[in-house]
Amino acid sequence: MPELKTGARLQSAVCDGEIMVVVAPGGDVNITCGGAPMVDSGADVDRVAVDPDHAVGIVIGKRYINADETLEVLCVKAGDGSLALDGDLLLLKDTKALPKTD
């Protein structure tokens, strides 16, 4: 896949999952969901089977990062596939609760 853009929305080829890119690493990257490359949201996609090693799923509203945090995405639609960058599974990002301010 060509370079990721911050704010871009991608969809899974294995499930209903969709993500938005919050922090994009530079250069060409291969971001997958359920083991299959993700495509631009709204594009026609042929559903393929989920790779059983990438099948934990993603949860709406949760953020996922790679180990060195050069990539961060937000799950905007839940799905059955797990996210990976260049083959390495992404991790759930811990977020700290803040006081309500507005």
Place this chain on the structure above:
Amino acid sequence: MNIMMLLEMTSATFPDRPAFTDGSTGVSLTYAELFAAAKTRAATLRASDAARMVKLDVSNLGTPMSLFASAWAGVPYVPINYRLTNDEIEKLLERVTPAYLVTHEERAEHLGTLPEVLAVQTRHFVDDNHHSEHADAEHESWSMDPDEVAVLLFTSGTTGAPKAAVLRHKHLVSYILSSVEFASAGDDEAALVSVPPYHIAGIAAILSSVYSGRHVVQLPNFSADAWIALAREHRVTTAFVVPTMLARIVEALEGEADAGMPHLQSLSYGGGKMPLSVIEKAMTLFPETDFSNAYGLTETSSTITVLGPDEHRSAAASEDDGVRRRLVSVGRPLPGVELEIRDDEGRVVGTGERGEIYVRGEQVSGEYEGRGAVTDNDGWFPTRDAGSVDAEGYLFLEGRADDVIVRGGENLSPGEIEDVLLTHPTVADAAVVGVPSEQWGEAVAAVVVARRDAEIDSAALQEHVKTHMRSSRVPERIEVWDELPYNETGKLLRRVVKAELEKP
């Protein structure tokens, strides 16, 4: 990135949860209904070929509908202050044509005669029957371009014509993602929104509540009694107020042991300086409530620093003056926001020293229409607010950078002198400004408001300041007024005071 995505996520997660209730009519919308309403109105807006969506009205169900419809259609949303004069409104409208204007009945007819203004009555805009159900298939979705303009907000410029601050989708979405946990609100939570819809706090309140899945109860015209009644009726759990609102709420509850609102979990405030006496009384009246003080600007997509509930409690309970003083600080920066205090030469000052506040972060726009960004090459935005940061990183506001009084070459902060005046038992309110002086360039002048049943003795006040501060801070002139001028969000209008004192 698009703020519509925030609503889409919540609508998918809690479709049947109440999203907004107009407190003046009791009419509600669920999250699924708001999402559907945004879609049809986006189609109407697109068909109008307007370049801007203008909302000129109090808070009502048309407010979130117009904000999200704008985002869906890719048309900037421009809320305008309905308290302005007709003349002022027309001048602003001229700057945002061709405009799709949503406004109340009395104004729609006249403003609709202006060139390139399509005026629609709010009640028609809110009513489904005035929109086609068949949104064009081509625009099933919205743009995800993070650089598209989401909102144009006219800021109350101190001089000259109001500036239109530009907030792009990336600024607003970054702010929400860094400050709100998705779907974190329980189904018994409700936020009471009483800030005006054309204020950044009004927009932030909508977006924060939507992303957390919270029910919003709108109070169109603030009064303390109406606020208290709605808060009790809807068992409100969270609210944001400006200092003058909290002062009036505290006053209205005078004589009661507590506010009788155990359901109010959090009350945040900001938008102006909170008098210590008001926040202390409020903490007694709302013993179970978490207080947060938020500081932010239009140009920073709302809140950039927060003094949280635990910090309020520990400051209030502390014996240490330095810690107690934090009750009047605006706290520490949000994650993702960096802050620096710089002197006139642009150098970063030391701990506790006064200077201008600079901020940087994803949510910081610092851009005005027609002028571009006023941020420097490294992305720092000069707020024009003066402040200092203590050893623990707490920010203290000290008025506008322009408010500094230069007396005989010495820089004096009006806020510090006001704080000392306010500790005198006869003083209810105080404003300090610089007035022209042949001897000093500027001299310190104070306007004070007496407490009920108290008399102001100027000499005694001067003596009071002298015992607490260096003698250069002692006001040479003290006037007594019935009240001080504030804007509607509780900011002291120091320039109005100054102008009045400079009259011959």
